[in-house]
Amino acid sequence: MARRGKKPKGRPINGWIIFDKPKGMGSTEAVSKMKWMFFAQKAGHAGTLDPLASGMLPIALGDATKTVPFVMDGRKVYRFSVRWGAETTTDDTEGPVVNSSDARPSRADIEDLLADYTGEISQVPPNFSAIKIAGERAYDLAREGETVEIAARTVSVHRLDIVEMPDAETTVFEAECGKGTYVRAIARDLGRDLGCYGHVAELRRVSVGAFGEDDLVPLSELEAAAEEGMEELDAEAIESGARPRVVDFEPLDEYLVSPESALSDLYEVMLSDEQASRVLSGNPVLLRGRDAPAFCDEAYATGHGRLIALGSVEEGSFRPKRVFGGKG
Known part of the structure; x- marks a missing residue:
């Protein structure tokens, strides 16, 4: 007699959460948290966002996971700050400095180079990236001290603009780019071309595919909605160590975006x-x-x-x- 498959644990809900991931949280951690919070049967995300970065991490629940490729293939907009004068092993603030300079670029110096960084460009991803080399992640090899050789790849940068230059050390950019583009590599290469070195100091993703900045939902709002639907435990249950759980999901489900919203193109x-x-x-x-x-x-x-x-x-x-x- 054939054994029946186990019934999936969780609710069969379908939709997107356009999560405003806080700095310090990993993408996998964010997906696990949303899956637990919504008590969803399955969940996935549309494009990894580094723990040091903040901003848009679209998280698909249920049938929305089938539309993930369409979101991942969409254009992304990043707002990022480049700190001049130092290049690091990780191309951000996490790694030690490997090259430094006292030179600082002017706005005109930077603007003269922006055309070279738009369109179809050749880019070598950072050594500390999720690129696979012989089945291993580049960042794992780099952390073990191995020499990482990553081949250049062609990526699309549709727009790269200067937003502001708050001081001589820092330039804030906004980039609209295609799948597989590394903003950290843009900062690294701009710094080398300018002769002053540079690395990403702050990074925020504000748009992915059909989803824009107005769609973002911060963790605090989702936690408040979960709290609103939490069960009330009596004194005996609290004393026994029981943890309250969400029993009314209506406040949370208000934040779900329909699966087809990812397919606007x-x-x-x-x-x-x-x-x-x-x-x-x-x-x-x-x-x-x-x-x-x-x-x-x-x-x-x-x-x-x-x-x-x-x-x-x-x-x-x-x-x-x-x-x-x-x-x-």
Whole structure:
């Protein structure tokens, strides 16, 4: 007799939390905290953010995890401060200084170089990065004292602007870039080209894909919402060491963003109830209307008030490739 699979622990909730990760918290730690707080069956994030960085870490719960690649492939906006005069092993404040200089760049000096750092550029990722070398993370090898050789790669920097220069030591930039771009490498290379060296002193991610700065939710708000829905323990339970748990998730769930909000760059197919039922069974449906495309490599379908499937449009029909079976 075949054994039944274990029932997943947690709630079958689906959506995104656009988490404003505080400085000092790791991305994996943040995902674990959100999964526990929302008592979600599964969770994942759309792009690692270093512990020393703050800002946007989109966290997907439930079926939203199926849309993670579309967010990761989207453009990202970073606001960061570069401190001139020192280059470090980690290209940020964590590592020891390896090169230093008394020279400081003027605004004009920096602006003359910005064109070289926009468009398709070649970039060597920092030695302390998550790049894999022969199956090992570069930062693990670097911490063990091994010489790390990372090949240059082509990345896209759509925009690199000076925000302000509060003092001679510091320049604040904003960069809009594509997947795989390292802001720390931009700071390192700018410092070398300017002849003064430099490293990232502060880093904040303010935008990822379809999600903007106005979508950010700080940890304090989420903790307050969790507290609002926490059970009340009697004196006996408290004395026995019992910990209260969230029993009313409505205040927390107000912060969930729908899974399809990550797909704003894709064509949306709006289905009738009958069509939605067909697609949920894995069947294609014919699209009607003058605005319906004949072909579309990537599209998503909505129906029954929610995201139904990811797929494509071929010969005027929506063909599901990945069906979303969860409720909500």
